[in-house]
Amino acid sequence: VLVVDDGSTDETVAIAEALGAIVVRHATNRGYGGALQTIFSTARGMGVEELVIIDADGQHDPGEILRLLSELRAGKDAVFPAAGSASAFGAYGRRAIEAVYQSDVSTGSDILTLVHDHHLKVAGAEREGAQTREPRYRGRRIAVVVPAYNEEELIGEVLDGIPDYVAKVYAVNDGSSDRTGEIIEDYARRDPRVVPIHHSPNRGPGAAVISGYSRALSDGIDVVATMDGDGQMDPQYLSKFLDPIIDGKCDFTLGNRLGSPEYRGRMSKWRFFGNAMLTFLTKIASGYWSMMDPQNGYTAISRRALESIDFKDMYPRYGYLNDRLVRLNIHGFRIQNIAHPAKYGNEKSSIKYGRYIVRVSNLLLRTFLRRLKMKYVILSFHPLVLFYLFGSILSAIGVVGGAITLWEKLVWGYPVLFVHGALSMLAFMMGVMFLSFAMLFDMVAERQGYGWY
Known part of the structure; x- marks a missing residue:
C-alpha cells in the first residue's frame, strides 16, 4: 500500500x-x-x-x-x-x-x-468529451453548493436559476421533513449537473456546506460557490463572485447586501442592531476588518483555499460562516466583498438574533484566540498579541476596580472614591488604549496582505 x-x-x-x-x-x-x-x-x-x-x-x-x-x-x-x-x-x-x-x-x-x-x-468509461463537453467558466470548473432545509417551495426556483456554465450543483437536503429531498432527486434525474446529497437527521447548514465542499474537492472543482436554497441569492450575480478569484485578486468572495435599501428597510431595529453587533464581533475574531456582511451565505472559494483551511471540522450550524472566515485569515487568504441585491419572496429567517449572538459569541471568542495563537505566535510573531493580552488584563482590572470602589463608597462608606476610582479609571483607559492599538495593528496586517499562501 x-x-x-x-x-x-x-x-x-x-x-x-x-x-x-x-x-x-x-x-x-x-x-x-x-x-x-x-x-x-x-x-x-x-x-x-x-x-x-x-x-x-x-x-x-x-x-x-x-x-x-x-x-x-x-x-x-x-x-x-x-x-x-x-x-x-x-x-x-x-x-x-x-x-x-x-x-x-x-x-x-x-x-x-x-x-x-x-x-x-x-x-468502464468512454473518452470524456466524445459526446458532450462539461461546462466551464473562463476555463475553470465551477460548482455551486446549495444547502436546503424544508425549502420545497423555493428549491426548484434556485436550481432552475443556476447558470449553464456551472459544472456541478451539489444540492444538500439537510434532513428536511417536507418534499425538498424529492424535488432535488427529480432535478438530478433531469439535469446531470445536479448531485443530490442527503443528511438524516438535520445537521445544520454548516454541515451541509462541508458535505458539498468535500464532494467538490473530490471532483476536482476549481472554484466552489455557496448559494442558500431559500431563493434570496440571485444566481445571475454568480460571475461577479467568480471573476476576482479567477483573476487572482483573492481566494474568497463574500456577498454584501447592506448596500441594498430594500434589505435594510426589511430589518427591524432590533435585528439591525443584532446584525451590526455580530458583524463587529466577527471583524475582531476573523481579522477581516473590511468585511461587510459576514452572515451572508452567498460566497465563492478557490480550490487552494479549501485545501488549506481544514474545513471538515467547521462549526456545523449557522456559526460556520464566522468560523470559515477565521480559518481563511489564519492562512492569510485575501477576501473581497461583492455587492448584490437581496431577493425576497416567501422565505422566512429562522435566526433568532438574541439567542444566536449569545451562542455564537462563545464560538467567536474561541476562534479569535485560535487565530492569534496560530497566525501571530506559531506561524509567525506579531506584538499585537501582547497588546491584546495587556489590554484585556488592564481593562478587566479597571472594571473590577471600579466596581469595588463603588461598593466601598456606597455600602461601606469609605472615602476612597477619588483615589481608588482614579486608579481604576487609569487602568481601564490604558487597557482600552492597548486594545485599540492591537486592533489597529491587526487592520494594518490585513491591508499589507499578511499571509503566506
Whole structure:
C-alpha cells in the first residue's frame, strides 16, 4: 500500500505508517495533480505491474478493488469506474503507468483522455468529451453548493436559476421533513449537473456546506460557490463572485447586501442592531476588518483555499460562516466583498438574533484566540498579541476596580472614591488604549496582505 501525503499537518503520516503503508511525503501541498504525478512515478520506479488508485476521502469503496483488477487482468490497460470525474480512482496496467508517467496530468479526466490518445485498451468509461463537453467558466470548473432545509417551495426556483456554465450543483437536503429531498432527486434525474446529497437527521447548514465542499474537492472543482436554497441569492450575480478569484485578486468572495435599501428597510431595529453587533464581533475574531456582511451565505472559494483551511471540522450550524472566515485569515487568504441585491419572496429567517449572538459569541471568542495563537505566535510573531493580552488584563482590572470602589463608597462608606476610582479609571483607559492599538495593528496586517499562501 502506497500513501502519498500531500503536505498534511495532522497525524495522516503516523497513522499510515503504523498500518504498514509506504508513505511518500510532500513538504508542501501540491494539489491532486501533484499527488498523481508522485503516485505514477513511484509506481514506475518500483516496477509495479498493476496499480489501483483510491482517494482517501471515503468516497470510494475499497471493495471495488478486486473487480477493477479482474477487469484489468482480462486484457485491459486501464479501468475507469466513471467518465468525467476529476478523481483518478481506477486500475492501471504497466502500459498505462508508462504513458501517464511521461505526461503532465492533474485529474482522472486527463488520464482518461491520455490513455485513449495512446490507443490503450480501456474498460468502464468512454473518452470524456466524445459526446458532450462539461461546462466551464473562463476555463475553470465551477460548482455551486446549495444547502436546503424544508425549502420545497423555493428549491426548484434556485436550481432552475443556476447558470449553464456551472459544472456541478451539489444540492444538500439537510434532513428536511417536507418534499425538498424529492424535488432535488427529480432535478438530478433531469439535469446531470445536479448531485443530490442527503443528511438524516438535520445537521445544520454548516454541515451541509462541508458535505458539498468535500464532494467538490473530490471532483476536482476549481472554484466552489455557496448559494442558500431559500431563493434570496440571485444566481445571475454568480460571475461577479467568480471573476476576482479567477483573476487572482483573492481566494474568497463574500456577498454584501447592506448596500441594498430594500434589505435594510426589511430589518427591524432590533435585528439591525443584532446584525451590526455580530458583524463587529466577527471583524475582531476573523481579522477581516473590511468585511461587510459576514452572515451572508452567498460566497465563492478557490480550490487552494479549501485545501488549506481544514474545513471538515467547521462549526456545523449557522456559526460556520464566522468560523470559515477565521480559518481563511489564519492562512492569510485575501477576501473581497461583492455587492448584490437581496431577493425576497416567501422565505422566512429562522435566526433568532438574541439567542444566536449569545451562542455564537462563545464560538467567536474561541476562534479569535485560535487565530492569534496560530497566525501571530506559531506561524509567525506579531506584538499585537501582547497588546491584546495587556489590554484585556488592564481593562478587566479597571472594571473590577471600579466596581469595588463603588461598593466601598456606597455600602461601606469609605472615602476612597477619588483615589481608588482614579486608579481604576487609569487602568481601564490604558487597557482600552492597548486594545485599540492591537486592533489597529491587526487592520494594518490585513491591508499589507499578511499571509503566506
